[in-house]
Amino acid sequence: MQKLKDIIQKYYEGLAYLFFGGAATLLNLVVFAGFQAAFGTDFAAGIGNILDNCICILFAYWTNRTFVFKSANKGKAAWAEFGQFVSCRIATMVMDQVIIWLGVSLLGPHVAFAAANGKLWAMGVKLFSQVIVIVSNYVFSKLFIFKKK
Numbered sequence: 716m717q718k719l720k721d722i723i724q725k726y727y728e729g730l731a732y733l734f735f736g737g738a739a740t741l742l743n744l745v746v747f748a749g750f751q752a753a754f755g756t757d758f759a760a761g762i763g764n765i766l767d768n769c770i771c772i773l774f775a776y777w778t779n780r781t782f783v784f785k786s787a788n789k790g791k792a793a794w795a796e797f798g799q800f801v802s803c804r805i806a807t808m809v810m811d812q813v814i815i816w817l818g819v820s821l822l823g824p825h826v827a828f829a830a831a832n833g834k835l836w837a838m839g840v841k842l843f844s845q846v847i848v849i850v851s852n853y854v855f856s857k858l859f860i861f862k863k864k
Contacts (some may be wrong), residue, residue: 728783732853735778740845743771747841756837760819764841768808775852776800784861796860803855807848814844 723730737841750763759767780786788796818840823829829836 732856734853735775735783736849736853739771739775739778740849742774743767743790743839743845744841746770748838751834751837756833758820759813760837762816764812765808768804768811768828771810772804775804779861784856786861798858800856803860804852805853806810807851810842810851814847815840818843831845 718743746767747759750767751759754763779800780796786793786796815837819829823833823836823840826836834848
């Protein structure tokens with residue numbers, strides 16, 4: 716039991732990021748699927764994807780600050796940290812939007828599977844995008860936002 720505690724303590728940040736990053740990714744996929752079911756794939760892949768990213772940015776900031784990197788910044792430093800976080804997440808949101816656009820709007824009509832299974836194809840593209848985004852977000856968070864002093 717002590718060995719397990721030691722491993723968790725040693726790798727806490729990475730494990731916590733995987734857990735909460737996974738939760739944020741799940742939230743992202745669920746909101747995307749909800750938009751897709753309610754308003755169609757075109758909405759989900761466009762405005763819906765931007766809205767869904769905004770929701771997830773706020774969720775991710777709170778979980779990263781509170782549970783993963785345990786930031787103690789207050790006042791101006793906390794606002795600066797939030798600004799950096801949002802700036803980096805906007806960058807990965809643009810990356811996500813470009814991948815969705817390329818995969819769903821440009822590539823999708825030319826792939827037989829996508830033509831027959833449009834919603835499933837869009838979710839696959841979204842999942843692929845999220846893998847790239849979560850790795851990028853960790854690098855940004857670790858190196859630029861919640862860096863240890």
